[in-house]
Amino acid sequence: MAILTIVKHPAEILEKECKQVTQFDKNLKQLLKDMYETMVAADGVGLAAPQIGVDQQIAVVDIGDERGRINLINPIIIEKSGEQTDIEGCLSFPRLYGTVSRPYYVKVQAQNMKGKTFIIEAEDYLARAIQHEIDHLHGVLFTSKVLKYIDEEELEGYEEQ
Numbered sequence: 001m002a003i004l005t006i007v008k009h010p011a012e013i014l015e016k017e018c019k020q021v022t023q024f025d026k027n028l029k030q031l032l033k034d035m036y037e038t039m040v041a042a043d044g045v046g047l048a049a050p051q052i053g054v055d056q057q058i059a060v061v062d063i064g065d066e067r068g069r070i071n072l073i074n075p076i077i078i079e080k081s082g083e084q085t086d087i088e089g090c091l092s093f094p095r096l097y098g099t100v101s102r103p104y105y106v107k108v109q110a111q112n113m114k115g116k117t118f119i120i121e122a123e124d125y126l127a128r129a130i131q132h133e134i135d136h137l138h139g140v141l142f143t144s145k146v147l148k149y150i151d152e153e154e155l156e157g158y159e160e161q
């Protein structure tokens, strides 16, 4: 078990296009495990590899629903529809929150830790979390999409991604 250090903005790694994963080995499995533990320890619902200083297209998401932990490797959004606007935060921007509009539904193609391709469909909050993490893999930060920043007192209980 290892809790990794979360990279805070500003940092170059947070604003670059991450590399595709090509090696599906035990190092990747360990990295996913460490990322998940780091995310849980930080009370987050998602974490992307650049947030722990790793330049690779890897993210973990767990919004605490029945789907549990979702590992996303080389994810691509292949379909999206609708719209939702809600408050977001980010583990790389402590104590910063703002409203962001995103598609309500996404269909994502990704690989699992063994390199097997799968499709995941998500709506609402899970779709938001997945899109937030995929953005990280392309150097896109939620601050570039914030419509309005929110004061900390207004948001008791929002989790960071």
Ligand SMILES: [Zn+2]
Pocket (backbone or CB within 6 Å): 089, 090, 091, 092, 132, 136, 142, 161
């Ligand atoms: Zn984030």
